[in-house]
Amino acid sequence: MSTSDFWHNVLEQDEKLLWTGKPKPRLHWRNWRLYGSAPMAAIGLLAAAAFILTTLGSGNDIWLLLIPAVLVLIPLRATVQQLRTYASARYALTDKRALFFDVSATRTRVKAHPRTAFVAPIVKPTLPQSVSFLSYNTDKEIKFGFDYIDDADTLLGHLNRTAL
Numbered sequence: 001m002s003t004s005d006f007w008h009n010v011l012e013q014d015e016k017l018l019w020t021g022k023p024k025p026r027l028h029w030r031n032w033r034l035y036g037s038a039p040m041a042a043i044g045l046l047a048a049a050a051f052i053l054t055t056l057g058s059g060n061d062i063w064l065l066l067i068p069a070v071l072v073l074i075p076l077r078a079t080v081q082q083l084r085t086y087a088s089a090r091y092a093l094t095d096k097r098a099l100f101f102d103v104s105a106t107r108t109r110v111k112a113h114p115r116t117a118f119v120a121p122i123v124k125p126t127l128p129q130s131v132s133f134l135s136y137n138t139d140k141e142i143k144f145g146f147d148y149i150d151d152a153d154t155l156l157g158h159l160n161r162t163a164l
Contacts, residue, residue, distance in 0.1 A: 019093040023148040037075035
């Protein structure tokens with residue numbers, strides 16, 4: 001399927017495509033929410049194991065270091081899964097909707113959010129920047145949008161123009 005056929009199938013008849021992008025998270029301290037859990041878990045668990053060994057253990061208790069090593073796999077697995085999700089994600093902004101794509105080898109899933117869910121954009125200090133501009137009226141207000149995008153300034157320009 002060509003690119004034009006793809007957009008012809010996705011967009012409504014009178015809808016205009018304004019912007020497309022994909023997340024590109026980088027390993028940086030600003031992205032601690034994405035990358036921070038595994039290293040912090042490793043440091044904390046290894047410090048706890050070292051403390052136990054120095055205060056209560058003997059030389060034969062070195063196997064206790066294996067417990068933190070195995071427990072570090074849990075947050076590491078979550079980080080790897082999130083990076084895979086970002087690798088398969090694509091974003092698009094039209095004059096009517098924000099589109100989130102999940103692209104795999106066998107299918108493409110699309111989640112569309114109407115203009116009625118758009119709110120004033122908030123730029124998050126990630127690297128590259130993330131822009132939250134969607135929110136629904138629920139008990140707890142959660143704002144979300146396009147994460148880790150290289151072209152945030154262009155996206156913000158389109159969001160500010162379409163907000164008028």
